[in-house]
Amino acid sequence: MTAGSVTPDAVSIITTKRDGGVLDDRQIDWAVQAFTDGRMAPEQMSALTMAILLRGMDRREIARWTAAMVATGERLDFSDLTRDGRRLRTVDKHSTGGVGDKITLPLTPLVASYGLAVPQLSGRGLGLTGGTLDKLESIPGWRADRTPAQMAAQLRDVGAVICAAGPGLAPADRKLYALRDVTGTVESIPMLAASIMSKKIAEGTEALVLDVKSGSGAFLPDLDDARELARTMVGLGTDSGVDTVALITDMATPLGHTAGNAVEVAEALEVLAGGGPADVVELTLALAREMLAAGGIDADPAEHLAGGQAMDCWRAMIAAQGGDPDAPLPRADHVEEVTADADGVVTALDARAVGLAAWRLGAGRARPGDDVQAEAGVVWHVRPGDRVRRGQTVMSMHTRTPERFVAARAALDGALTLGEAAPEATSVVAERITVGG
Ligand code: URA
Numbered sequence: 001m002t003a004g005s006v007t008p009d010a011v012s013i014i015t016t017k018r019d020g021g022v023l024d025d026r027q028i029d030w031a032v033q034a035f036t037d038g039r040m041a042p043e044q045m046s047a048l049t050m051a052i053l054l055r056g057m058d059r060r061e062i063a064r065w066t067a068a069m070v071a072t073g074e075r076l077d078f079s080d081l082t083r084d085g086r087r088l089r090t091v092d093k094h095s096t097g098g099v100g101d102k103i104t105l106p107l108t109p110l111v112a113s114y115g116l117a118v119p120q121l122s123g124r125g126l127g128l129t130g131g132t133l134d135k136l137e138s139i140p141g142w143r144a145d146r147t148p149a150q151m152a153a154q155l156r157d158v159g160a161v162i163c164a165a166g167p168g169l170a171p172a173d174r175k176l177y178a179l180r181d182v183t184g185t186v187e188s189i190p191m192l193a194a195s196i197m198s199k200k201i202a203e204g205t206e207a208l209v210l211d212v213k214s215g216s217g218a219f220l221p222d223l224d225d226a227r228e229l230a231r232t233m234v235g236l237g238t239d240s241g242v243d244t245v246a247l248i249t250d251m252a253t254p255l256g257h258t259a260g261n262a263v264e265v266a267e268a269l270e271v272l273a274g275g276g277p278a279d280v281v282e283l284t285l286a287l288a289r290e291m292l293a294a295g296g297i298d299a300d301p302a303e304h305l306a307g308g309q310a311m312d313c314w315r316a317m318i319a320a321q322g323g324d325p326d327a328p329l330p331r332a333d334h335v336e337e338v339t340a341d342a343d344g345v346v347t348a349l350d351a352r353a354v355g356l357a358a359w360r361l362g363a364g365r366a367r368p369g370d371d372v373q374a375e376a377g378v379v380w381h382v383r384p385g386d387r388v389r390r391g392q393t394v395m396s397m398h399t400r401t402p403e404r405f406v407a408a409r410a411a412l413d414g415a416l417t418l419g420e421a422a423p424e425a426t427s428v429v430a431e432r433i434t435v436g437g
Helices: 010-018 025-036 042-055 059-071 104-112 132-136 148-157 171-181 189-203 223-239 262-272 278-294 302-306 309-320 351-360 402-412
Strands: 091-095 118-122 160-164 207-214 243-250 258-260 334-339 344-349 377-380 393-399 416-419 429-433
Touching (some): 010 025, 025 042, 025 171, 042 171, 042 189, 059 171, 059 189, 059 223, 091 104, 091 278, 104 118, 104 132, 104 160, 104 278, 104 302, 104 309, 118 132, 118 148, 132 160, 132 262, 148 160, 148 309, 160 309, 171 189, 207 278, 223 429, 243 278, 278 302, 302 309, 334 402, 351 402, 393 402
Parallel strands (some): 091 207, 118 160, 207 243
Antiparallel strands (some): 258 377, 334 393, 344 416, 377 393
């Protein structure tokens, strides 16, 4: 038997990476598959992911790891979708997650209203950043589960679907993500990139726009790390035939005026009605422009927010998944206010603190499977640049369970920084990363 035909084993794979070596294709394929089907023990994969976090992976290793994750499950195929005899091009967006990030809600129907198909597989929240599905589940009757056939039908009829990724899509990621979450290895850039891109490649989208966050409320607060993650994912997507571009966007300040579930849906509806906070509108339009361009459509997306076409598509999308777009959203029985403790100008609002408070009020979950409160969240009434007076209400906390107020208030203590002068106005979009860029 030659050395090349020896079946890889977990210990030699771990020690190769521990000592700074490069894994070959067979080692990577074996580790990913063996962990998924239970032949590689969780403690061995924990050691390997920690070695990867500390030693990194080169571009070939990351590409192979991603492909191996895709290969553990099914691949969706929307390449034969048509409407009125015309083939529908699929375009998706993925955000690395941020506080108050409700952009998927207005963006998906907005882009679909121009005749593109937007298959948006989303997740539930874990930790401080909320999950799109948790937000949508605050709409009475709305259901997250769709089979691939239901997804295809909805894409044909409505153009937009936001739903849960089925268990058959990159099952390696499901197991690996749960393990990374409890072993301090979520921040590994190769693992983050492979996790996100394996699901997007398996989802079968033709084009993808990535919203990579940087700042205190992001997975990777440092701009250089966000840039590296963006470049890695753009490279992975492009190499797999997915037309991929990334925007690096600010997550030092939370988006809009709300973080939670129903409160964020209400804010998304304001945007769909042609209003809404300036930063949410700005980011929605920036991502929509990229998605439309990737889909070969030359249009100004602001027109379908002002003209109501995006709202019509939203209503159809919600109704197609059992939701009642006219039903009132749940409202919290208990609301407490936070007031300014001095006069001044708001110079910063810390996204991480706001996310933690929303989570403590019941908007997020500590463990997979925990219930979330639809009505829980934080609403802030001021943003950087606004002048406040001592005693003025600056935030409100919403919950079903008032015993949570003390911990949420502690999280918000110091969340608002006051100064003498307004900070310089900055754009939400910091950078655009394309292949080779
Ligand atoms: N989102 C993902 O899909 N994967 C990660 O690892 C982190 C965020």
